[in-house]
Amino acid sequence: MVITEDEQVPNHATKSKQSSKLAFLDESDKVVTLDELKEESEYSPDEYENFIKLYDDSISEFKEGEVVTGKIVAIGEKEVSVDIGFKSEGIIPIDEFSDPEELKIGQDIEVFLDSVEDTDGQLVLSKKKAEFMRNWDRIVASYNNDEVIQGTCVRRIKGGIVVDLGGVDAFLPGSQIDVRPIRDFDAFIGQTLDFKIVKVNELRKNIVVSHRILVEKELQEQREKILANLQKGQILEGTVKNITDFGVFIDLGGVDGLLHINDLSWGRVNHPSEVVQLDQKIQVMVIDFNEAKDRISLGLKQLQPEPWKEVDKKYPIGTVVKGKVVSISDYGAFVELEKGVEGLIHISEMSWTQHIRHPSKILSVGETVEVKVIDLDVENKKISLSLRALQPDPWDQIEEKYPIGSTQKGIVRNLTNFGAFVELEEGIDGLVHISDLSWTKKIRHPGEVLKKGEEIEVVVLNLDKQNRRISLGYKQTVDNPWPQFSDTYAVGKRTKGKIVRMIDKGVIAELPDGVDGFVPITHLAKENL
Structure with a gap:
């Protein structure tokens, strides 16, 4: 049977067109019009209306946005055909399946009804959306029941981290990661943690989670336990939470304590960062705390032996030891013999011979030096050290080298109102008093007779070995003229x-x-x- 264009033209024009076309048709073909076809219908109008109603009812059973169960009827290279009992089958891209190799014909799967009919009249289904909706319902149920849910940190975004809750992405704000400030979000990527859902937006399908809430709850339990058992001398493990110039704040597990810079080490510490680092786990000792237990003092050096207990055995007077210069002041240099044990080299103990204006002229911080212990006060934790004691003392032979009455040569090193200092050798100076500059003149200042840097002859007048003083005379290098003057300048x-x-x-x-x-x-x- 062939339906021609006659079904679309008025009746009065069909006769001429039918006669012309019948000439070209086989006798076996029969041409009918739409009206004639209607007359030959197998169904009555009531039956037809019934079928239409049944069709509409079957469509109304499927609502867009629902998850339904379908049966796989065909598996291709790029797509899978699924029958959900609709008038036509739906097509799902094969890449929506995590394990396409496991798919089988006749297998029942859940799918999301995206659209009953697209522009091509095709039923639109989605496997991914079905999984998302099932996971969404699971997550919302956990939220409503105030349950803890596990998730994996998958990537970092501005202000926080994206967490995969098993097919549904959630946002973890940076402030909700931990109670401690987080400096490196990337360190959490790939980690699976427990979370509490704190916000759900059904319309936008957004979820906000928090790990901090769970940490705070755990820390609160730890805090109560720690405070209940807190005792002086107790050793606890903590994490370095913050570093300041004056010390370190340690998180003991919900309770913070202060580790003062003085309690970090028995040795000298310029800054706490020299000893500890942020997030480092360390053991500390509870030194003290107030009645409310909200101020806890901690110690790190107290876990090590007190170095001064054996100092008198390690460094008896006369011992020669090596140490590192750790500090320099106007009056001397401090040398670290070991962690917590320092000694002072007074400026006067740096050289027998040199006139040292400042210790930094011969020593520098960080330098390793060899010194001699010359005094020890364990009670007050003081050790006196000497550099010059390692060399012979030139004053030991001073009487033999510069006997009283001997004439010596020296260089004028300094001029003062009361006299001139003359260097006999490096480190050995003597004083020429202003009264010993001239037999005959009244000298008001040594500069009238001597010049700085001038080499002169002097006579040793006196030696004070104990106080390391030599009295010299300049006028004594010539004879006293006054006995002759008694005749030359006699009265009258x-x-x-x-x-x-x-x-x-x-x-x-x-x-x-x-x-x-x-x-x-x-x-x-x-x-x-």
């Missing part, structure tokens, strides 16, 4: 002189032979002077 003799200085009570006159004479103002011949 006339002589010429040159006024060199005027003072309140008269004038100073320079006489022949370099002798100064004094003329009282009452003996001056000139009037009105």
Whole structure:
């Protein structure tokens, strides 16, 4: 039977068209019109209406957005055909299946009815959406029941981490990861943790989770247990939570304690970061706490033996040891002999011979030096050290080298109001008092006679070995002229002189032979002077 265009034209035009077309048809073919076809229908109008109703009812049984069960009827390379009992089969891309090799014809699967009919009249199904909806329902049920759910941290995003809750992504804010500040979010990627769902948005299908809530609950239990059993001298394990200039805050498990910089080590610590690092787990001792137990003092060095207990045996007086210079001050240098044991090299013990203005001139921080223990005070934890004690003391032979009355050569190193310091050898200085500069002149300042750096001859006048002092004389290098002057300048003799200085009570006159004479103002011949 062939249906022609006659079904689409008016009746009055069909006769001419039918006659022309019948000429070209076989006798076995019969051409009918739409009207004739209707007349030959097998169903009555009531039956037809019944079928239409049944079809509409079958469609109404399927609602878009629902998860339904279907049967696999065909498996292709790129897609899977599924029969859900609808008028047509639905197609699902094969990449929506996690294990396509395991699929079998006739297998029942759950699918999501995305659309009853797309633009091509095709039933649209999704396996992934079905899994998502089932997981979503499971997660919402956990949220409603206030249950703990497991998830895996999969990737980092701005402000937090995306967590896979078994097919549904959730957002874990950075502030909800832990009670401690998290510096490296990437360290959590790949970890499976327990979470509490704190927010669900049904419309946007968004979920917010928290791990911190569970940690806080656990820490609260630990805190109560720790505080109940807290005792002085107790050893606890904690985590370095924060580092400051004055110490370290330790998380003991819901309870924070302060490890002061002085209790980090028996040795010198410039900054706590030299000893501990953030997030480091360490054992500490409870030193003290207040009545409310909200201020806990901790110690780290207390877990090590107190080094000063054996100091008198390790470093008796006279022992030569090596140490590291750890600090330099104006008065000396501190040397670390071992962790917690330091000694002082006073500036006066640095050299027998050199005039050291500051210890930094011969020592530097970090330098390893060899020193000699010259004094020990265990009770006050003080050790006196010496650098110069390792060398012979030049003063031991001072009397033999510079006997009293001997003439020596030296260099004028310093001039003062009361005299001049003359270096006889490196480290051995003597003083020429201003009164020992000249037999004949009244010297007001040593600079009138000597110059700094000048090499001169001196006579050793006195030695004080105990106080390390040498008295020298400059005028003593020549004979005392005064015995002769008693004749030259006898009372009543006339002589010429040159006024060199005027003072309140008269004038100073320079006489022949370099002798100064004094003329009282009452003996001056000139009037009105």
